[in-house]
Each structure stands twice: as structure tokens, then as C-alpha cells.
Amino acid sequence: DVKVTQSSRYLVKRTGEKVFLECVQDMDHENMFWYRQDPGLGLRLIYFSYDVKMKEKGDIPEGYSVSREKKERFSLILESASTNQTSMYLCASRFGQGGNSPLHFGNGTRLTVT
Amino acid sequence: GEDVEQSLFLSVREGDSSVINCTYTDSSSTYLYWYKQEPGAGLQLLTYIFSNMDMKQDQRLTVLLNKKDKHLSLRIADTQTGDSAIYFCAESPWGSQGNLIFGKGTKLSVKP
Numbered sequence: 001d002v003k004v005t006q007s008s009r010y011l012v013k014r015t016g017e018k019v020f021l022e023c024v025q026d027m028d029h030e031n032m033f034w035y036r037q038d039p040g041l042g043l044r045l046i047y048f049s050y051d052v053k054m055k056e057k058g059d060i061p062e063g064y065s066v067s068r069e070k071k072e073r074f075s076l077i078l079e080s081a082s083t084n085q086t087s088m089y090l091c092a093s094r095f096g097q098g099g100n101s102p103l104h105f106g107n108g109t110r111l112t113v114t
Numbered sequence: 115g116e117d118v119e120q121s122l123f124l125s126v127r128e129g130d131s132s133v134i135n136c137t138y139t140d141s142s143s144t145y146l147y148w149y150k151q152e153p154g155a156g157l158q159l160l161t162y163i164f165s166n167m168d169m170k171q172d173q174r175l176t177v178l179l180n181k182k183d184k185h186l187s188l189r190i191a192d193t194q195t196g197d198s199a200i201y202f203c204a205e206s207p208w209g210s211q212g213n214l215i216f217g218k219g220t221k222l223s224v225k226p
Binding site: 004006040041042043045058102103106107108110 | 145147149154155156157158159162202204213214216217218219
């Protein structure tokens with residue numbers, strides 16, 4: 001079974017802090033994704049990566065950056081956390097880009113910025 | 115543009131069938147997906163269907179696809195309290211670089 005592991009289930013940070021959310025997958029997937037999930041808004045794509053050191057902006061990249069130095073690890077960085085970044089963050093990975101390869105999700109990190 | 119629509123809430127009694135509906139817009143999507151999210155957890159893949167199929171059955175789950183109307187449904191037979199969750203429909207448009215487009219999710223409540 002594919003395992004996508006997010007390092008923290010819950011995080012509480014202060015406004016202005018630099019925050020790192022880590023995600024690791026164990027199935028050698030090329031593609032990795034970061035979403036945020038908010039009530040009434042569903043899942044919104046922040047960034048994705050289709051290869052090491054490659055990254056693409058999603059729908060809401062402002063205020064975020066990412067790092068993919070190794071194939072199995074995809075980090076989401078909040079350079080200066082703000083209260084409107086309080087949310088559930090979900091990491092996912094996928095083999096290839098064909099439609100018969102589903103996304104596999106981690107359990108999520110619930111971030112609160114105070 | 116790309117958009118996936120679902121109703122936000124559904125309430126059923128234990129033992130009844132649940133039907134969750136979804137409409138999508140991109141006819142290039144070759145696969146369509148259903149994910150389940152339990153409270154406090156990530157999304158778990160339930161099933162998916164290839165666009166040249168009309169129906170797919172997997173134990174208590176039945177997926178129906180009407181490609182002409184771009185309508186997808188998920189039927190859960192003999193719904194149990196453990197089926198209470200949020201269900202997401204998703205499409206995989208051609209050229210989306212592996213990203214899926216998700217609906218906002220349908221919250222299924224199962225009453226005993």
C-alpha cells in the first residue's frame with residue numbers, strides 16, 4: 001500500500017513565524033501535491049511538483065513556497081505565517097499523469113496561526 | 115472552465131441506500147474518482163471509473179456514469195453509521211499535469 005506521511009497532525013504557530021510542513025511518500029511517485037482544505041471551499045491546490053527540483057503553482061500559491069530536493073519528500077513553506085493560513089493542509093502523491101493513477105493522500109496537518 | 119459540482123449534504127437512515135450525485139465539466143477527463151474523508155483524516159480513494167464505462171460495482175458501492183450529461187453518481191447500498199463521512203467527486207482533465215479537480219464534497223450523515 002502507498003503510504004504518504006505528513007510529519008505533524010496538529011501545529012500551532014504565531015503570526016510571522018516561518019513554518020515548514022513536511023510530506024514523505026514511499027512509492028517512488030513522480031508527482032506530489034499540496035492542498036489546503038477549508039469549510040465550504042473544498043480542496044484548493046497550492047503547489048505541485050512532477051519531478052525533483054521542479055515545481056508548479058496551483059490555484060492559490062500566494063504566501064507559500066515549496067521544496068523538492070528528493071523524490072520522496074515535498075515540503076510546504078509558509079515564509080511568514082498569517083492567521084488566514086489557518087487551515088487543514090493535505091499532501092498527496094501520484095504515479096505518472098495518467099488518469100488511471102489516483103492520488104494518494106496523507107492524513108493532513110491542521111495548522112492554527114495565532 | 116473546470117468545475118465539479120456536488121450537493122453539500124445528504125442524510126439517510128441506517129440500512130437505506132445513499133446516492134451522492136456529481137456533475138463535471140471537462141469531457142476530456144478519462145477517469146473519474148470518488149474519495150471518502152472521515153473526520154480529522156485525509157482523503158481515501160473509494161473507487162474510480164473509466165470514462166468509456168457506464169457502471170462499476172464494488173461490493174456495496176455502485177458508480178454510474180452518464181458521459182453525455184457529464185453526471186456521476188455513487189450509490190452506497192445498506193448504508194451504515196460507519197459510512198458517515200464527506201465524499202468527494204474528482205475528475206482528471208487532459209493536460210492537468212496529474213492534478214485532479216475536486217468537488218466541494220458531500221457530507222453524508224447516517225441516522226441509526
